[in-house]
Every structure is written in structure tokens, then in C-alpha cells.
Amino acid sequence: xxGVTQTPKFQVLKTGQSMTLQCAQDMNHNSMYWYRQDPxxxxxxxxxxxxxxxxxxxxxxxxxxVSRLNKREFSLRLESAAPSQTxxxxxxxxxxxxxxxxxxxxxxxxxx
Amino acid sequence: xQQLNQSPQSMFxxxxxxxxxxxxxxxxxxxxxxxxxxxGEGPVLLxxxxxxxxxxxxxxxxxxxGITRKDSFLNISASIPSDVGxxxxxxxxxxxxxxxxxxxxxxxxxxxxP
Numbered sequence: 001x002x003g004v005t006q007t008p009k010f011q012v013l014k015t016g017q018s019m020t021l022q023c024a025q026d027m028n029h030n031s032m033y034w035y036r037q038d039p040x041x042x043x044x045x046x047x048x049x050x051x052x053x054x055x056x057x058x059x060x061x062x063x064x065x066v067s068r069l070n071k072r073e074f075s076l077r078l079e080s081a082a083p084s085q086t087x088x089x090x091x092x093x094x095x096x097x098x099x100x101x102x103x104x105x106x107x108x109x110x111x112x
Numbered sequence: 113x114q115q116l117n118q119s120p121q122s123m124f125x126x127x128x129x130x131x132x133x134x135x136x137x138x139x140x141x142x143x144x145x146x147x148x149x150x151x152g153e154g155p156v157l158l159x160x161x162x163x164x165x166x167x168x169x170x171x172x173x174x175x176x177x178g179i180t181r182k183d184s185f186l187n188i189s190a191s192i193p194s195d196v197g198x199x200x201x202x203x204x205x206x207x208x209x210x211x212x213x214x215x216x217x218x219x220x221x222x223x224x225x226p
Contacts, residue, residue, distance in 0.1 A: 004154075042219055
């Protein structure tokens with residue numbers, strides 16, 4: 001099993017450009033999450049999807065949209081990138097009613 | 113949002129020493145998790161705690177869920193070079209079902225001097 005996979009690993013954008021970060025898991029997990037990690041800030045929740053067909057805002061949702069494409073895939077979209085969105089983005093997943101989240105390797109995004 | 117205060121922020125220790133770090137909150141959490149993150153990688157789960165007072169070990173690692181539900185501790189015995197990394201505590205407030213996300217501490221950076 002590959003676990004949680006994320007693409008791309010690295011990305012550089014110009015201010016105002018858009019892009020979609022992809023995440024997929026092969027563990028048959030119900031719930032999926034997007035976090036961002038900034039220096040000295042720990043990880044902060046952007047959006048999550050408790051189950052296929054549902055999404056909810058986390059702590060820092062502004063400037064992002066998400067799509068739970070199916071049970072395996074959960075994408076994060078930046079419609080108009082800003083320098084403040086320069087960060088490392090992690091996707092995670094877990095079974096319903098369990099809270100041990102498993103993380104992907106991250107996408108390192110720089111917005112110029 | 114919720115705040116988890118993790119300390120110390122960094123630790124410089126000698127190989128073979130024991131390590132202790134902790135996480136505290138002003139709010140009650142019903143689940144505590146400890147993760148380790150290596151440079152350029154995602155966090156990897158070390159230990160999960162679900163009951164107040166619970167003490168759980170994973171090899172040289174031992175973690176405890178505080179009785180007040182407002183804190184948790186992680187100990188590493190006889191540290192080795194591969195223990196280097198950033199350790200994060202994470203908590204979840206809600207009990208029972210639901211899939212809302214975790215609240216993370218800011219991490220403890222462990223550095224081992226040969």
C-alpha cells in the first residue's frame with residue numbers, strides 16, 4: 001500500500017495564479033484532511049471531509065476550496081494564489097470514529 | 113482556535129540521555145496523539161492515547177494522557193541519533209464519532225549531540 005500520496009511535491013506560483021493540490025489514499029479511510037505547516041506554527045487545519053460527499057471548514061479556510069472527488073481522493077484548490085499561502089501542505093486521512101491520522105509527504109508551495 | 117502549548121521548543125542532548133517533553137492546554141481534550149516529523153517528510157504517528165490516565169509505550173517511547181485531560185507527556189529513553197527530528201503533540205476535543213481535525217502543538221525540535 002502506498003498510504004497517502006500527494007502531488008506535486010514542489011510548486012512555484014506567481015501571485016494570482018491558480019492550482020490544485022492532489023491527494024489520494026489507498027487505506028479505505030472515510031475521512032480526509034488538508035493542513036498547512038508554517039515555520040513555528042505547527043500544523044493548522046484548512047478543510048476536512050468526514051466522508052465522501054461532505055466537506056467542512058477548518059481553522060484557516062480563507063483562500064482555499066476543496067473537492068472530495070471520491071472516497072480515495074481529496075483535492076485542495078487555490079483560485080488566486082497569494083504570497084501568504086507560501087507553505088507546506090499536508091494531506092491526511094483516517095477511519096471514521098478513529099482519530100489516528102496518517103499523513104502524506106507534503107507539497108512545498110512558494111508563491112512569488 | 114484551540115491552543116496547545118508544547119515545551120520545550122528545542123532540546124540539545126547527548127546520545128544515550130532520556131528525553132521528556134509535554135503538551136498542555138487550557139481546554140479538555142479527549143484524544144492525544146504524538147507525531148514525529150523528519151526533514152522534508154510528513155508527520156508519522158508514534159502513540160495514540162484515548163483515556164485519561166492512560167500510559168502507553170512504543171519501544172523506547174512512553175506517553176501519558178494526563179488525568180485532568182488538559183495535558184500529555186512523551187518520554188524517550190536512551191536516545192539514539194535517529195531520534196533527531198521534530199515531535200508534535202496533537203489533540204482532539206470532541207469525543208465519540210465525528211471527523212473534525214486535530215489541533216497541533218508547535219513542536220519540540222530534538223537535536224542529539226554525539
